[in-house]
Each structure stands twice: as structure tokens, then as C-alpha cells.
Amino acid sequence: MKTIEETYRERLLMLSKQYGGQTGLSKRIDKSPAQISQWVNGSADSKTGKARSMKSDTAREIEGALGLPRGWFDQPVKTADTTPQEGFIQFTLLDVKAAAGNGFDNSDFPESVQLVEVSEKWARNNIGNNLKSISIITASGDSMHPTFHNGDWLFVDQTINFYEGDGIYVFASAIGLKVKRLQRALNGDLWVVSDNKAYTIDVIPKSELDTIKICGKVVATLRLERI
Structure with missing residues (x-):
């Protein structure tokens, strides 16, 4: 019920x-x-x-x-x-693209596009039990290859709106929305890392951390491949 x-x-x-x-x-x-x-x-x-x-x-x-x-x-x-099918669970697919490359400009308040059903067993095995806080966005670009690809769905935990350790985060900056691996340096700076080694590492100085806003942490991805 x-x-x-x-x-x-x-x-x-x-x-x-x-x-x-x-x-x-x-x-x-x-x-x-x-x-x-x-x-x-x-x-x-x-x-x-x-x-x-x-x-x-x-x-x-x-x-x-x-x-x-x-x-x-x-x-x-x-x-x-x-109403999801038996054994399935629904997530909200947002009208958002997060750039795995240059920033992607989005509305500050993304709208829901549709409800997406996935296997509840898959969701609990790959995401965990805190499923109500998860929304789906779409990756754009190639800088995070091979971890995920252009067009992949990213399952984002929106309750993690702060840096909680090394991981892949969705964050907003002056040039738009990005999805990158964030790592903290010993001096407090934040490294913005692309998993695609063709891209260089960007550094956000400790004094400028307030210029970005962390919107969530990527906890799983889903790829639909043509065969």
C-alpha cells in the first residue's frame, strides 16, 4: 500500500x-x-x-x-x-545532463522526465537500501571512460551534497554541471579527476571550494548497448 x-x-x-x-x-x-x-x-x-x-x-x-x-x-x-511491476522499483529520471567533459548548462531546478523501472534485486545489490534518495541523470561526454560512457544513466544519491571522501560526484560550477571523480589533496585542495587519462587533472584551491556546489554522489551506472 x-x-x-x-x-x-x-x-x-x-x-x-x-x-x-x-x-x-x-x-x-x-x-x-x-x-x-x-x-x-x-x-x-x-x-x-x-x-x-x-x-x-x-x-x-x-x-x-x-x-x-x-x-x-x-x-x-x-x-x-x-505502479511498478512486481519485483521492480521506480526511479525518477531527471531532465539533466551532467558533463563528463566540459560543463553542461542545466536549469537550476531540473524537472522529472519520466519514471524508470529497474529490478528491485538489481537496485538493492548495486545501490543499497536507501533507494528513496536516488534519482537518475544522463552522462554527457567521454572524459569518464571507461567507468561510464556518453548517454549512460547515472544513479545519484542527492542526500550526499557534500564531499565525503574519494568518489564520483555531480557538482555545479560557474561553467555548468559536471560529473567527475573528486579527491582531496593533503593541503586541502580538491582534485577534479577524469578517469579518461587523455584529460588533465583540474585543481580547485582550498580557498575557492565555495565556488562549487556538490549536488549528489554517483552510486551506480546503467548502460544500454546496441547489439
């Missing part, structure tokens, strides 16, 4: 598609695209660490603004495209 938080997210996805995305919906309900994105993606609250979810009072407010019946948000969505 779905929780009320899951039902709210599914209903928000429906409205987002109906009104031309989260930006279009935000104008109709007087909520920011950032707020809608946090509700849809279940982004972790920076203070509590719990997934953000819409309150019932807010649901009633949106129903009124859009002329929907009271309680519309509380009714579970039973359509096939929002």
Missing part, C-alpha cells in the same frame, strides 16, 4: 505534465519550482535528514487553486505507468 507521501508525489508528477512542467505548475499554484522539485524528488531536509514531503494543508490549497475536488491528492494513482 502506498504512503500518502508517495501518493502526493505521483499526483504532483501528473500535474507537472499537465501544466507543462514544474515551472508551468508553479505559476498556477504560486509555489516555486524549487519547492515543487523538492516535493517530487523527496529531497532530504538539511536539518532533519528526512525526505521532504508536502503537507495535507498544502494539498488542500493546491486543490483549491486548480479547481480540483477536495481530497483529490489523497487518492492513490492506479495507472500502469506509475
